[in-house]
Amino acid sequence: MARVQVRVQVRYFATLREQLGDGGARRVRAGTTVGAVWEGVLAERPGLRRLQVRFAVNEHYVEADRVLQDGDEVAVFPPVSGGC
């Protein structure tokens, strides 16, 4: 039988980490996309909507429509600014 829920690990970085904390484990309905998880955060923190974010799942950049699997690590990134 298909899972009803999947368990994912969410991680925030830089300004998002300062505003939301490190993240942590959460359960979401099977079939949930990475974008939907972020929309759930934005519903509570609409001020973050102005920030351009990118998503990574298991250390690969993905689009917002990526469906989450059990055990995925979901990272939400503000615009990167490494270098010098």
Place this chain on the structure above:
Amino acid sequence: MYEITEQPIDVGRVAAAVGDPEAGAVATFVGTTRRTNEGRSVTKLEYEAHVTMARQEMRRLAARARRRWPIRKVAMVHRIGVVPLGEASVAIAVSAPHRGEAFEACHWLIDRLKEIVPIWKKEHYRGGTVWIGAQRGGPPRPHRTARTARRDLP
């Protein structure tokens, strides 16, 4: 060599890592922390990374560079944590048979690193702090004067 480190970067070690008997050129790029950004006087700089993914993305960039240019070896090191002003925050070395492709690949790698690799810079000023890049998509950037910039800090 693809590293994220909290220690000072040994540029000689980065260049040595790409040594290759088939190479006639080693191009290096060293990025250093600058005191002034957009008119603001920086007192402290720090970097944060998704460390394991940043290393992976550096490897992926090197693989892409190898498909574009006939280069031999690549090394990329980025420092995180507090980096004192004037010290290296990033170093890239590329070896190649000839200097043209070494220079081009090195230039391309630092440009892509700044766009893709999950690393963030936080600047501290007397009046506050700013995560660089986090203003994108938001209100217009502050004018290039220290006074205006300080007033606009979050």
